[in-house]
Amino acid sequence: MTTPAPKVVVIGAGVIGLTTALAAAHAGHDVKVISAQRPEETVSAVAAAIWAPYHAEPAAWINPWAAATFDILARLADTTPEAGVQMREGIVVNREGSAPLAWPETVAGNRPALLSELPRGASSGTVCTVPIATMPTYLKWLQKECTALGVAWEWRTARSLVLEADPGAVIVLATGLQSLGLHPDDGMYPVRGQVAIIGNTKVDRWIIDDANPAGPSYIIPRTDEIICGGTAETGAASLAPDPETQKRILETTMDLSPGLSKGTFLGSRVGLRPGRHLIRLELRDENGIPVIHSYGHGGSGVTVSWGVANATLELINTASQHPSN
Incomplete structure (x- = not known):
């Protein structure tokens, strides 16, 4: 007799929660998503959303998850324009005295940048082509795909893991920093x-310049706007844009790409990435309830999202074979 696929309750509707819900629904699970924030209100909606492993460990998990996600996003860019994913060429800048980022060398077709391609002050660089998602569009697409597969939605605050546990269900806790309110994690x-948004101009290439003397900087063109950043302030929790940071971002990115000065400044946005010393993806018995903790993805949520979703499916299957409730 075939054991029915367990129900799955995903708490959280950012890119990790939605991708996990979609993967579980594709696998035949009865899925429900509970979230106090709609997708467009999550930190995922603020993300620059370029495929670039950033601020997340361990590498032994990140690298295969990122590779799996790259393949799926590249396929979406090729076959599903409504998903809002594009393949774009850009440059990762290197500067004297700083170690180059390792991930560009993993991208097929990468090459050394020509001197004529380097911004002022750069010692070298790597040119490669990676997926970029326009997040408002991509999140809507994920939600639409979930709905088409029967995923149910409850837009409210999750009360507790015990109270949200449907009989026979596996809970996936994918609420980023909000996971702290449901389960302690030191x-x-x-x-x-913080990022600045530029509209009404065109930039063909993205630029990542982590070692810029003025601070980590990047320019990410999307379908309808250009995301300029940025900051990575560990422990800071203010959601209010800082005027001095805004000024620095605009000056630095316009120096990297002078064409930005022809555009229109559309405002600043702030998001709080869910940092953790290591990503947590773990199946635990929480008072008799199978709970999969899936958070702490730092700045790599989009980059690892499909790899995380597939790994979560394996844990859901494990929970169904060894039920605790």
């Missing part, structure tokens, strides 16, 4: 990110 901390 390893969680906010990583504040």
Whole structure:
């Protein structure tokens, strides 16, 4: 006799929660999502959303998850324009005295940047092509795909793991920093990110310049706007844009790409990345309830989202084979 697929309750509707819900629904599970924030209100909606492993460990998990996600996002860019994912060429800048980022060398077709391609002050760089998601569009697409597969939605605050446990269900806790309110975890901390938005101009290439003397900087063109950043302030929790940071971001990115000065400044946005010393993806018995903890993805939520979702499916299957409730 075939054991029915367990119910899955996903708490959280950011990119990790939605991708996990979609993967579980595709696998035949009865899925419900509970979230106090709609997708467009989550930190995922603020993300620059370029495929670039950032501020997340351990590498032994991140690298295969990122590779799996790259393949799916690249396929969406090729076949599903309504998902809001595009493949774009850009440059990762290197500067004297700083170690180059390792991930660009893992991207197929990467090459050394020509001197003519380097911004002022750069010693070298790597050119490669990676997926970029326009997050408002991509999150809506994920939600629409989930709904088409029968995923149910409850837009409210989760009360507790015990109270949200449907009989026979596996809970996936994917609420980022909000996980602290449902389960204690001393390893969680906010990583504040502020970006500036530029419209009414065109930039063909993205630029990542982590070692810029003025601070980590990047320019990420999307379908309808350009995301300029940024910051990575560990422990900072203010959601109010800082005027001095805004000024620094605009000056630095316009120096990297002078064409930005022709555009229109559309405002600043702030999000709190869910930092943790290590990503947590773990199946635990919580008072007789199978709970999969899935959070702490730092600045790599989009980059690892499909890899995390697939790994979560394996844990859901494990929970169904060894039920605790």
